[in-house]
Amino acid sequence: MERIDKAKLLEWLKQRSQKSYATTFINSTYKGVIEEIERxxxxxxxxxxxxxxxxxxxRHKDNKYIGTGVVLEIAKSGLRAHVDFSEIDDWDKVRLNWAPYPSYYRLDKLIKVEG
Structure with a gap:
């Protein structure tokens, strides 16, 4: 998905709607778009x-080398999970120079695996 700077777009639309050559129809169109963006x-x-x-x-989306973990609990905020990646011994011992340990991870960074 491409991102557009909202503030720059609004500034550009407002400048265009204030030009002397803009017709009433064009001005109302610009203003309608501005209102929808602001809304x-x-x-x-x-x-x-x-x-x-x-x-x-x-599994962790970004750190695939720590292997599969088990959710111990969901944080009260509902945004993180306490996960133990050391419970299942499938972490990559060659690529990691440390053993995974239980910690809190953002839910949007975790992928549920079957089995």
Whole structure:
């Protein structure tokens, strides 16, 4: 997805709508687009957060070398999970010079695995 700077776009639209050659129709069109942008109509949807439960097996999206972990608990905020990656001995001992240990990880960084 491409991103556009909202402030720059609004500034550009407002400048265009104030030009002397702009007709009433063009001005109302610019103003309509400005209102929709300010209302948040075109804001991106939030990333879906996976639903995980205690005991689910997960992998980390960014750190694939730590292997499969087990969810110990979901934080009260609902945004992080306490995961033990050392419980299942499939972490990459060659690429990691440390053993994975239980820690809190963002839910959007975890992928649920079957089995």
């Amino acid at each position: 948040g109509t075109f804001d991106p949807d939030p990333a879906p957060v996976p639903t995980l439960q205690k005991g689910d097996k997960v």
